[in-house]
Amino acid sequence: xxxxxKGTKWIIIFVLCFVLGNVFVYTYxxxxxxxxxxxxxxxxxxxxxxxxxxxxxxxxxxIALKKISPHMINATISTEDKNFYKHKGFDFLRIxxxxxxxxxxxxxxxxxxxxxxxxxxxxxxDFDKTWxxxxxxxxLTIELEAHYSKEEILEGYLNTINYGHGMYGIENASQxxxxxxxxxxxxxxxxxxxxxxxSPSYYSPLVNEELAKKRQKNILAQMVKNxxxxxxxxxxxxxxxxTYIGKKExxxxxxxxxxxxxxxxxxxxxxxxxxxxxxxxxxxxxTNLDLEAQSAxxxxxxxxxxxxxxxxxxxxxxxxxNGKIIALTGGVDYNKSQFNRATQAKRQVGxxxxxxxxxxxLENGFTPSTTFTSEQTVFNFSDxxxxxxxxxxxxxxxxxxxxxxxxxxxxxxxxxxxxxxxGEDVLVNMAKRVGITSSLEPVPSLALGTxxxxxxxxxxxxxxxANLGNKVxxxxxxxxxxxxxxxxxxxxxxxxxxxxxxxxxxxxxxxxATYDSSFxxxxxxxxxxxxxxxxxxxxxxxxxxxxxxxxxxxxxxxVTSVWIGYDDNKExxxxxxxxxxxxxxxxxxxxxxxxxxxWYEQPDNVVAVVIDPISGKPATxxxxxxxxxxxxxxxxxxxxxxxFDEIVNARAQ
Numbered sequence: 062x063x064x065x066x067k068g069t070k071w072i073i074i075f076v077l078c079f080v081l082g083n084v085f086v087y088t089y090x091x092x093x094x095x096x097x098x099x100x101x102x103x104x105x106x107x108x109x110x111x112x113x114x115x116x117x118x119x120x121x122x123x124i125a126l127k128k129i130s131p132h133m134i135n136a137t138i139s140t141e142d143k144n145f146y147k148h149k150g151f152d153f154l155r156i157x158x159x160x161x162x163x164x165x166x167x168x169x170x171x172x173x174x175x176x177x178x179x180x181x182x183x184x185x186x187d188f189d190k191t192w193x194x195x196x197x198x199x200x201l202t203i204e205l206e207a208h209y210s211k212e213e214i215l216e217g218y219l220n221t222i223n224y225g226h227g228m229y230g231i232e233n234a235s236q237x238x239x240x241x242x243x244x245x246x247x248x249x250x251x252x253x254x255x256x257x258x259x260s261p262s263y264y265s266p267l268v269n270e271e272l273a274k275k276r277q278k279n280i281l282a283q284m285v286k287n288x289x290x291x292x293x294x295x296x297x298x299x300x301x302x303x304t305y306i307g308k309k310e311x312x313x314x315x316x317x318x319x320x321x322x323x324x325x326x327x328x329x330x331x332x333x334x335x336x337x338x339x340x341x342x343x344x345x346x347x348t349n350l351d352l353e354a355q356s357a358x359x360x361x362x363x364x365x366x367x368x369x370x371x372x373x374x375x376x377x378x379x380x381x382x383n384g385k386i387i388a389l390t391g392g393v394d395y396n397k398s399q400f401n402r403a404t405q406a407k408r409q410v411g412x413x414x415x416x417x418x419x420x421x422x423l424e425n426g427f428t429p430s431t432t433f434t435s436e437q438t439v440f441n442f443s444d445x446x447x448x449x450x451x452x453x454x455x456x457x458x459x460x461x462x463x464x465x466x467x468x469x470x471x472x473x474x475x476x477x478x479x480x481x482x483x484g485e486d487v488l489v490n491m492a493k494r495v496g497i498t499s500s501l502e503p504v505p506s507l508a509l510g511t512x513x514x515x516x517x518x519x520x521x522x523x524x525x526x527a528n529l530g531n532k533v534x535x536x537x538x539x540x541x542x543x544x545x546x547x548x549x550x551x552x553x554x555x556x557x558x559x560x561x562x563x564x565x566x567x568x569x570x571x572x573x574a575t576y577d578s579s580f581x582x583x584x585x586x587x588x589x590x591x592x593x594x595x596x597x598x599x600x601x602x603x604x605x606x607x608x609x610x611x612x613x614x615x616x617x618x619x620v621t622s623v624w625i626g627y628d629d630n631k632e633x634x635x636x637x638x639x640x641x642x643x644x645x646x647x648x649x650x651x652x653x654x655x656x657x658x659x660w661y662e663q664p665d666n667v668v669a670v671v672i673d674p675i676s677g678k679p680a681t682x683x684x685x686x687x688x689x690x691x692x693x694x695x696x697x698x699x700x701x702x703x704x705f706d707e708i709v710n711a712r713a714q
Contacts, residue, residue, distance in 0.1 A: 105344070107348060109348070124219075128242075130243060130244055130251055132246055135251075137215075140256075141255075235250075247301075248281075248290065249298040253277045277299065315359065323403065327536065333549055344549075347540040349380075350537075373393055373626065376403070379619070381615060386520075386535055406516075412473075415604075416526060417492050418483075418508050432464075434474075435470075440481065452470075456584045460676075465580070471602075473508075473509055480508035488503070489503045519613060520535065523613050530562050531557060531558050532557045532558075533554070563693055566663065573600060574586060598658060603642075612641045616659070616660065619649065623648070670690055670691075679697075679700065
């Protein structure tokens, strides 16, 4: 009896403390400055012409609660927080019940966040799961409840929640999915939209209608259980066939959301930007997006890749002189897949690795005329290990060929011989020098691109060639302001001289051999079929592995990279390679359409020599093939130059 009395006493004390604590906390919150929730979590993205191409939740599409369909309001409350009007921000009984269920089932299947808590979460840029973040979220929930009515909180929640495909807010979502205002939503449409926020990439009807319908049915059943609708209304709504529009009014580009996602990811990495939108009352984010380039990129993807194909794409267009990313896509269609392959994926780069190798070779005394024999070769190493690379289609010259010819044909034997001659660490160090941050192993196959690298890294690396020697840091955001125009961040170009201008000029000219008919011999240049369609001069390199197809090409003011492959690493073939070719060519040609065909000026320390492009020897009157190639002064070829194979024959037999 004594223990019962003592226990009762402590329970009463706990309850009193809890009540008094709540009174104190909510009273204190009441006297703090009122939060401007309509500007919270709002952001506008501007292109490089300072025109808005996307607006977040605080856009002109904010809609008053009284104008939102009652079906939408009821479906949301029934599904997300049936006690919304009864609590002060936290549903403690629901929290206890969810905690008990999760312990019993050893899972995290039950959530207990109220609409107020979810709205508080929507007010943050930073979604990290830290204790500070949880505390901030809790305090913000209290402030919302202290300053605003339930109707105002619900209005804010419905205007900021993510309904998938970049649609924040119910009015934006209603227009996007059904081409109507949120005031016009019927029960079936409201239940469908209510189901999306739990997992937008999973329950969007544009992604998987079957799953979306199951989620819709569950929401309708909850509405019956909570006495918002009858069973007959539930069945009628579930049976109704819905027609989805899936289009935006502002910019009708499905791939632009990949650019937006990349921008927001970069925004999180900028330390001068506050963690919460509330600190600024909204953000204006000025980006490097070139809408014409982005449109060309998307249109060429759609025109090239059949709708029924499962192949995916990543592509980047970058100004090599400063690192500005002017266009980007991380997939074929954002509506179908939100995984951003441009920022989140690393793939084997194939022969697009070779320009790094050949620049390093030029630094180590090689010239465009330096020869190795193109033939089947077995490389022998210690511990009885061997390596037997093969050329594409097993085509070999069975004779010495020049570096320029090796680039034209993407000869693997020449590349591995060069790699082994220089030492395997040289290529790794060279890649790091131009900005490749991915981990690379110094192995023989690295010369053939077995390392996995992201497409933005590769584009930045090639930018060092395109700008004649400077490493640039890629970026999407040029400036960030708060709602009042105060500059919170302004990008500073990060440029570092890392390559020799003369050697870079020589390499850039060799990379035009990939589509040059002068190199037609026992083999064809890898991109010879594109030459007739080109109106401008480009340095170009392709790369193909069993699972990846790459094209990276540039001139002095644009680098364009395209990757194509399958998410499940299914093999790619000639069909996918043609997709990559055509997307790259059409996109860079569209960008260059109104520009002069300008090429790099020949440096003073570089001389032009007419050579036989296959053998690399000086051309004579009897030569059937002639090509102007470039050399450092004093390194011009002669008829008695040694064949490097004589040096490395001891390593390769």
